[in-house]
Amino acid sequence: xxxxxxxNGLLLGGLYAISAIGFSMVWGVMGIINMAHGSLIxxxxxxxxxxxxxxxIDPFLSLPLSMALLFVFGYGIQRILLNRLMRTSLLLSLVLxxxxxxxLANIAQLIFSADLRSVNTFYTSCSFAVGPLLxxxxxxxxxxxxxxxxxxxxxxxxxxxxxxxxxATALDKETARLMGIDPLQVYALTAGAGAAxxxxxxxxxxxxxxxxxxxxxxxxxxxxxxxxxxxxxSIEGAVLAGLVYGLIQSFAASLxxxxxxxxxxxxIFLVILVLRPQGLLGKRFYGEAA
Amino acid sequence: xxxxxxxxxxRRGAGLIxxxxxxxxxxxxIAVPFVVGGYWLRILTNIYMYAVIAQGLNVIVGFxxxxxxxxxxxxxxxxxxAGVAITLGxxxxxxxxxxxLVSVVAAAALGWPLLRLKGHYFAxxxxxxxxxxxxxxxxIGGVTGGAQGLPLPLESLSPTDLNRLIYFLMLGAMVASxxxxxxxxxxxxxxxxxxxxxxxxxxxxxxxxxTLAKTLAWTISAAxxxxxxxxxxxxINFIEPGxxxxxxxxxxxxVMMLVGGMxxxxxxxxxxxxxxxxxxxxxxxxxxxxxxxLGLLIxxxxxxxxxxxxxxxxxxxxxxxxxx
Numbered sequence: 208x209x210x211x212x213x214x215n216g217l218l219l220g221g222l223y224a225i226s227a228i229g230f231s232m233v234w235g236v237m238g239i240i241n242m243a244h245g246s247l248i249x250x251x252x253x254x255x256x257x258x259x260x261x262x263x264i265d266p267f268l269s270l271p272l273s274m275a276l277l278f279v280f281g282y283g284i285q286r287i288l289l290n291r292l293m294r295t296s297l298l299l300s301l302v303l304x305x306x307x308x309x310x311l312a313n314i315a316q317l318i319f320s321a322d323l324r325s326v327n328t329f330y331t332s333c334s335f336a337v338g339p340l341l342x343x344x345x346x347x348x349x350x351x352x353x354x355x356x357x358x359x360x361x362x363x364x365x366x367x368x369x370x371x372x373x374x375a376t377a378l379d380k381e382t383a384r385l386m387g388i389d390p391l392q393v394y395a396l397t398a399g400a401g402a403a404x405x406x407x408x409x410x411x412x413x414x415x416x417x418x419x420x421x422x423x424x425x426x427x428x429x430x431x432x433x434x435x436x437x438x439x440x441s442i443e444g445a446v447l448a449g450l451v452y453g454l455i456q457s458f459a460a461s462l463x464x465x466x467x468x469x470x471x472x473x474x475i476f477l478v479i480l481v482l483r484p485q486g487l488l489g490k491r492f493y494g495e496a497a
Numbered sequence: 498x499x500x501x502x503x504x505x506x507x508r509r510g511a512g513l514i515x516x517x518x519x520x521x522x523x524x525x526x527i528a529v530p531f532v533v534g535g536y537w538l539r540i541l542t543n544i545y546m547y548a549v550i551a552q553g554l555n556v557i558v559g560f561x562x563x564x565x566x567x568x569x570x571x572x573x574x575x576x577x578x579a580g581v582a583i584t585l586g587x588x589x590x591x592x593x594x595x596x597x598l599v600s601v602v603a604a605a606a607l608g609w610p611l612l613r614l615k616g617h618y619f620a621x622x623x624x625x626x627x628x629x630x631x632x633x634x635x636x637i638g639g640v641t642g643g644a645q646g647l648p649l650p651l652e653s654l655s656p657t658d659l660n661r662l663i664y665f666l667m668l669g670a671m672v673a674s675x676x677x678x679x680x681x682x683x684x685x686x687x688x689x690x691x692x693x694x695x696x697x698x699x700x701x702x703x704x705x706x707x708t709l710a711k712t713l714a715w716t717i718s719a720a721x722x723x724x725x726x727x728x729x730x731x732x733i734n735f736i737e738p739g740x741x742x743x744x745x746x747x748x749x750x751x752v753m754m755l756v757g758g759m760x761x762x763x764x765x766x767x768x769x770x771x772x773x774x775x776x777x778x779x780x781x782x783x784x785x786x787x788x789x790x791l792g793l794l795i796x797x798x799x800x801x802x803x804x805x806x807x808x809x810x811x812x813x814x815x816x817x818x819x820x821x
Contacts (some may be wrong), residue, residue: 234617238617240620240621262614288800292800298617299799301564302752302755305748306792306795306796307796309791310790310792313788313792316785317786331523428625428628431625432625435618467636469629469635472625473625473629476622476625477622480614484642489820
């Protein structure tokens with residue numbers, strides 16, 4: 208029972224981690240809290256749902272598609288709307304992305320209605336046993352894929368020129384500009400990458416959770432807690448915090464019942480904010496430009 | 498954030514027109530229930546309620562600069578306090594007072610850990626608080642009725658009288674909230690709050706007890722929000738967690754404050770009238786894309802007129818006074 212709780216928590220934690228990385232990055236680099244991140248995850252889930260139900264494409268295969276679509280969307284929104292706000296109050300960006308969140312949720316509802324959808328492949332409910340532990344194939348695959356994507360994004364940031372430009376801008380915008388980096392371009396790239404990761408999380412989530420226009424709402428709270436727990440802008444922090452969060456949720460559900468998950472999450476959130484505001488692996492300077 | 502400076506110009510420039518317009522508007526508002534029927538009375542009552550919520554946000558956001566996104570948590574706390582008090586047999590007036598008091602105590606107690614958070618952190622912590630309260634109410638059950646909601650005993654007044662009573666209660670709450678903000682505008686606390694909004698360290702250097710000042714601001718904000726929450730609970734007669742802690746209350750209030758002009762005395766009220774009448778007349782036709790329009794409106798306001806209607810109205814009247 209204990210082992211199963213740990214397995215469940217860890218497997219879910221991978222999805223939590225990939226849900227939070229894009230959000231954390233956008234916050235760390237630009238100081239923008241993207242309230243629409245949950246809805247971007249929702250859009251990713253619907254892309255996979257649509258590809259599966261109408262075109263018969265396996266959700267694992269439609270994942271690159273939803274990443275590409277959301278990259279373009281995130282990039283465009285940053286270029287057209289958010290970049291203009293960067294010079295004024297950053298809290299306005301919070302309000303703006305909230306408006307965007309409403310728009311996305313409403314559009315999804317118009318297209319797909321408020322009904323709960325799900326992606327049921329032939330392998331959805333298959334699992335294998337390791338001793339007394341039951342491991343569903345899909346969850347394991349989602350977990351591994353989430354870790355691969357997180358690793359890939361980490362490599363992108365640290366090994367490529369574009370990634371280095373993003374990190375440089377996060378550290379010091381003015382100096383980055385002196386090095387010939389265009390901050391607005393970097394911001395759009397960051398927003399695009401963040402949205403793409405949200406799309407990936409959505410495609411992965413479509414295989415585990417019911418899909419609905421309001422599913423973003425349940426994600427955004429978790430994503431926020433994980434980001435703060437892991438340290439804003441820290442990829443490895445988000446992965447660690449995602450796994451920890453998955454474990455906490457799993458234990459809270461088995462000890463107190465599913466209803467207490469959010470309260471437990473909130474209490475942890477408060478304790479971290481008061482005791483260790485920079486998060487588990489966060490560095491102090493990240494996100495403080497805001 | 499040069500909004501407050503501009504607002505002083507308006508009051509000085511308005512001279513007699515301001516008080517006269519205010520008096521006329523008040524008289525009209527008092528006469529309204531004896532002229533119009535249920536539908537418009539209900540809408541006006543709603544507008545006043547939102548005006549108070551927006552005004553409550555104005556105190557903590559506009560003055561203190563702490564973006565309390567989940568401020569409606571006090572609306573729910575007020576509603577539940579009043580509701581539980583009434584079901585337990587307390588007189589209605591006492592239930593309202595309790596609603597205000599409990600909200601104030603909650604804000605003071607929560608303010609200590611939460612107001613230490615800066616900027617974004619505080620904003621989201623209040624949202625998380627709001628979400629957690631819904632779960633908390635559902636899980637405690639008992640006198641709160643839990644997930645099933647809390648039905649209040651039926652009122653012996655006739656529906657017409659009850660609606661009028663609620664109307665005047667909300668109107669009174671709105672007037673009180675405006676008076677409080679009017680006082681705050683020139684009170685030492687108001688100056689302290691604006692100072693800490695612009696620079697918290699700077700305010701501390703000047704000898705302002707910032708912790709006390711912002712906690713006071715949040716308790717004032719909570720008192721307003723909790724008060725109308727209590728009245729709302731009595732009005733609606735059936736309280737459930739989802740609607741008492743509805744995050745849209747905060748969102749609407751926030752947009753109203755923003756549209757009207759934050760940090761001003763009358764802006765939030767103007768915003769409440771503008772948005773509610775807008776929504777009643779236009780959105781009534783488009784139920785299905787209600788949120789879409791609200792979302793687009795929020796985006797438009799943020800992109801096009803982040804300083805609020807009041808600011809731009811003034812610019813139209815007296816362009817030369819504006820300092821960009």
